[in-house]
Amino acid sequence: MFYGYKYSILDYQHKEFRNYDELPLSCISENALYKSRKGEIFIGGTTGMISFQEKDLEQAPRSYRILPYRLTVNGENIQTGDQSGILHRNITYTPKITLKSIQNIFNIEYTTTDYIPFNKNKIVYRLEGFSDTWNVLEQNTITYTNLAPGNYTLIVKAENVNEKLVPPSRLQIEILPPFYRTIWAYLAYIISIIILTYYIIHTYHHRLKLQESLKYEKRHIEDIEKLNQAKLRFFTNISHEFRTPLTLIIGQMEMLLQVRSFNPNVYNKILGVYKNCLQLRELITELLDFRKQEQGHMTIKVCEHNMVHFIYEHYLLFLEYAAQRQITFNFEKSSNNISVWFDAKQMQKAINNLISNAFKYTKAGGTISIAVRKRNQEVLIEITDNGSGIAEKDIDKIFNRFYQADIDSPSHTGTGIGLALTKGIIELHHGNIDVSSELGEGTTFRIHLMTGKEHFTNDQICTNSNTSCSNEVTNLNLVYQQPLEQEKENIDNESIPKEGKYKILIVEDNDSLREMLVNIFKSLYTVITAVNGKEGLEKTCSEMPHIVISDIIMPEMSGTELCLAIKQNFDTCHIPVVLLTAKTTIEHNLEGLKMGADDYIAKPFNINILLSRCNNLVNNRIMLQEKFSKQPQINTLILTNNILDKKFMDKVTEIIENEIDNVNFSVDQLVAQMGIARTKLFTKLKAITGQTPSDLIMTIRLKRAAYLLKNNPELNISEISDRTGFSFPKYFSKCFKKKYHVTPQAYRKEEIQI
Numbered sequence: 001m002f003y004g005y006k007y008s009i010l011d012y013q014h015k016e017f018r019n020y021d022e023l024p025l026s027c028i029s030e031n032a033l034y035k036s037r038k039g040e041i042f043i044g045g046t047t048g049m050i051s052f053q054e055k056d057l058e059q060a061p062r063s064y065r066i067l068p069y070r071l072t073v074n075g076e077n078i079q080t081g082d083q084s085g086i087l088h089r090n091i092t093y094t095p096k097i098t099l100k101s102i103q104n105i106f107n108i109e110y111t112t113t114d115y116i117p118f119n120k121n122k123i124v125y126r127l128e129g130f131s132d133t134w135n136v137l138e139q140n141t142i143t144y145t146n147l148a149p150g151n152y153t154l155i156v157k158a159e160n161v162n163e164k165l166v167p168p169s170r171l172q173i174e175i176l177p178p179f180y181r182t183i184w185a186y187l188a189y190i191i192s193i194i195i196l197t198y199y200i201i202h203t204y205h206h207r208l209k210l211q212e213s214l215k216y217e218k219r220h221i222e223d224i225e226k227l228n229q230a231k232l233r234f235f236t237n238i239s240h241e242f243r244t245p246l247t248l249i250i251g252q253m254e255m256l257l258q259v260r261s262f263n264p265n266v267y268n269k270i271l272g273v274y275k276n277c278l279q280l281r282e283l284i285t286e287l288l289d290f291r292k293q294e295q296g297h298m299t300i301k302v303c304e305h306n307m308v309h310f311i312y313e314h315y316l317l318f319l320e321y322a323a324q325r326q327i328t329f330n331f332e333k334s335s336n337n338i339s340v341w342f343d344a345k346q347m348q349k350a351i352n353n354l355i356s357n358a359f360k361y362t363k364a365g366g367t368i369s370i371a372v373r374k375r376n377q378e379v380l381i382e383i384t385d386n387g388s389g390i391a392e393k394d395i396d397k398i399f400n401r402f403y404q405a406d407i408d409s410p411s412h413t414g415t416g417i418g419l420a421l422t423k424g425i426i427e428l429h430h431g432n433i434d435v436s437s438e439l440g441e442g443t444t445f446r447i448h449l450m451t452g453k454e455h456f457t458n459d460q461i462c463t464n465s466n467t468s469c470s471n472e473v474t475n476l477n478l479v480y481q482q483p484l485e486q487e488k489e490n491i492d493n494e495s496i497p498k499e500g501k502y503k504i505l506i507v508e509d510n511d512s513l514r515e516m517l518v519n520i521f522k523s524l525y526t527v528i529t530a531v532n533g534k535e536g537l538e539k540t541c542s543e544m545p546h547i548v549i550s551d552i553i554m555p556e557m558s559g560t561e562l563c564l565a566i567k568q569n570f571d572t573c574h575i576p577v578v579l580l581t582a583k584t585t586i587e588h589n590l591e592g593l594k595m596g597a598d599d600y601i602a603k604p605f606n607i608n609i610l611l612s613r614c615n616n617l618v619n620n621r622i623m624l625q626e627k628f629s630k631q632p633q634i635n636t637l638i639l640t641n642n643i644l645d646k647k648f649m650d651k652v653t654e655i656i657e658n659e660i661d662n663v664n665f666s667v668d669q670l671v672a673q674m675g676i677a678r679t680k681l682f683t684k685l686k687a688i689t690g691q692t693p694s695d696l697i698m699t700i701r702l703k704r705a706a707y708l709l710k711n712n713p714e715l716n717i718s719e720i721s722d723r724t725g726f727s728f729p730k731y732f733s734k735c736f737k738k739k740y741h742v743t744p745q746a747y748r749k750e751e752i753q754i
Contacts, residue, residue, distance in 0.1 A: 025050060064114035066123065066156050066169040067092050072107040073099065081664035088668055096172035105145045110137060110156055121158040128153040149177035242284055250277045300343035300428050301462040307340040307379055308333050311372050314351050326364040332371040340379050341453040342429055350422040354383045354445050362387035379449045386442035395435055399423045430455045502618055503528060503543060507536035507550035507562060520607055533557025537565050540572050546618055548577045567596030573644045574687050576617040596642065625690035629699060632706035632740060639688050649688060656700045663725050667693045701725055702739050709748040717744050
């Protein structure tokens with residue numbers, strides 16, 4: 001039987017049809033079929049008739065190949081070595097293609113080497129990893145869209161044909177996941193989750209500890225306050241008990257002093273007892289006043305006084321005592337009359353306390369000065385001595401109640417309330433007190449009081465203008481706080497830059513010096529350390545630092561040997577080396593420099609100089625790389641400072657320039673011609689030029705183009721584009737402008753210095 005252009009024979013015994021395609025008739029006439037007795041078959045059509053023997057249809061299977069010959073991705077025909085980077089050679093000879101996640105629609109067209117049109121085999125295909133069903137190849141094209149990331153194998157074969165005669169075509173297809181589904185992304189997610197979890201747990205525990213610490217501090221402060229209040233109550237109660245007998249004693253002494261019948265020796269002894277009683281009374285009064293101030297019950301009554309006269313009276317009271325102690329006592333004033341509103345009785349306690357403290361810690365032969373000045377709307381009182389001074393760490397604490405430092409001399413003990421009371425009195429006057437001191441140099445207390453009375457309340461202003469300060473004589477040896485043992489060193493909190501992305505290797509066998517160098521550089525570099533030259537060489541090869549600092553005299557391998565090994569190794573010869581040594585002779589310097597050292601610094605070195613030189617070595621290489629990349633007239637010579645790097649870069653440049661008009665020249669071809677591993681080529685070029693191999697190829701193409709633009713005016717842009725390996729002039733112009741920030745036409749017309 002036959003139908004259309006096909007002819008079928010029924011095998012009745014096996015109950016199956018065998019179909020034969022592609023009969024050489026354009027159109028077969030209906031019922032135009034005849035089989036003779038000899039078995040010859042005749043078939044008629046509109047264009048003629050054909051005859052054949054049935055046995056002629058039984059042809060032996062033919063051997064041929066099934067081959068892919070065209071790849072289309074996202075509607076674009078993929079060429080070998082084009083920008084997509086999918087095909088590095090013709091797809092017919094490509095066993096595997098790799099597609100990005102965005103390249104989600106692709107077509108592959110197949111052909112066969114069977115050119116006989118009659119009785120062709122049916123071609124089927126399937127994509128392993130996606131489907132197990134065989135599909136008939138229609139119109140020789142296979143299309144897939146939106147495949148999930150993974151590895152697949154596309155198999156195309158002839159149906160029901162021995163695979164030895166017609167081997168199947170196999171093409172491995174890898175679909176890369178999007179960046180957020182890569183292993184590095186998942187690793188980053190895991191690390192982020194771990195860090196976040198750790199941070200939350202750490203923060204939670206830290207907050208618990210902080211809460212407990214705050215509770216403890218609160219309880220501690222409350223306990224200290226209770227203890228202070230207990231001290232105050234105890235001393236107040238004792239003081240009240242002392243006042244009664246002390247009043248009786250002072251009264252009896254005053255009565256005895258009024259009797260003139262005593263000889264001078266006895267009179268002086270009675271006077272001494274009287275003065276000590278007055279001192280004791282002043283101490284008790286000070287304690288009671290402090291208690292009153294702590295409870296907020298202390299009040300002042302201010303009147304207008306001449307501060308110069310007030311301070312001068314206290315100066316006269318201490319003048320004789322200064323002479324006895326062999327201390328120079330000075331008084332300075334800016335004018336004779338400086339009017340200030342203050343409570344004379346309370347201010348007297350503050351001034352006496354400060355002056356007595358100055359005498360307590362000034363040795364014989366020292367100097368104490370009192371100065372009164374008016375400055376704008378303020379009166380400044382300064383009490384200065386050149387005594388033992390106060391440690392800087394204690395300056396902010398000396399006005400705290402009961403604060404005392406460890407002292408060497410028992411004569412300098414105090415109660416720790418004098419300066420606290422003084423500060424409270426000054427603050428009641430709406431003024432402030434500050435102190436500046438250097439241990440062993442002296443101390444200056446400054447009292448700042450405002451002029452006028454507007455800052456006082458009506459209750460604080462005294463209506464009796466005749467109120468004057470008490471002129472009662474007090475003993476000058478009042479207690480004062482002993483300065484603490486030592487002065488705290490000032491720390492200059494300069495801002496330090498954060499860690500950079502550059503690595504530095506420090507090779508030093510001395511632990512202390514190595515630790516110091518780490519502390520110097522850790523804010524600027526990622527620091528790697530080694531304790532000897534052998535370890536330093538191993539870490540140089542494994543870590544590939546941007547700079548190496550090495551001592552010279554070390555065990556196992558010296559610094560000069562390390563430097564020589566680094567400079568003679570092709571992989572590390574580009575790394576700058578700085579040598580540190582205590583040898584300062586010119587001969588030793590020359591020895592280090594002959595070994596290839598980039599710098600030579602003698603010990604003891606200045607930290608700033610060491611930092612500057614190391615930073616300059618790293619920064620200079622970066623600047624040269626930028627200059628090479630951005631300036632078309634600069635060649636690779638500026639990037640190399642040793643013979644190994646120069647030979648390497650000369651060979652790379654020569655290969656690229658020889659293939660500069662080859663549009664399909666790629667990194668793989670460069671690797672093949674260089675004869676080194678791809679990873680090593682990438683690492684070496686990146687270290688020397690700061691560019692990847694593909695970027696370097698592009699840079700050299702553009703430098704040649706810039707040269708042709710300037711020196712070959714007869715060539716147009718299209719010709720220069722062709723000669724430098726660009727497929728399209730438009731793409732060439734785009735790359736040129738991106739690199740040098742000027743179009744090729746403008747670069748040719750103008751003398752532009754890029």
